[in-house]
Amino acid sequence: MDFSGIGSSLEAALTTQLPRILGAIGILVIGWMVAVLVRAAIRRLLGLARLNHRVADTTEQKLSLTTRFGARIPCTRRVSRAARIAILGVVIAMGLRATGIADDIVDLAFLLTFGAVAVAAALSFGLGYREAA
Secondary structure, X not given: OOOHHHHHHHHHHHHHHHXXXXXXXXXXXXXXXXXXXXXXXXXXXXXXXXXXXXXXXXXXXXXXXXOOOOOEEEHHHHHHHHHHHHHHHHHHHHHHHHHOOOHHHHHHHHHHHHHHHHHHHHHHXXXXXXXXX
């Protein structure tokens, strides 16, 4: 058995793919840190603005979600968690693009997700302000 051909092809593959993989790992690590910082900043800013109390005072409703265990999750945590998940989604797409793995699938998934969010926002504003129009 001739292992020199396998070794040379493995070396060629590693020299071309290793920088891409390391770059994708770097993108993921930095993106994760940015997502954590943004989550903390949003939670702190909404806490300083007292969003939960302001909405409760004006609408007489609490902006908290009750989980199946009875715990109450305030609005600030939900908004900061949604922002973190959105940032991580973009970062994962950037990491996959950096490696060159399934570029067309990543583009299509990102566009479909963005389109779904746009349609959901249009429907929510359209149905929410139906009486005003």
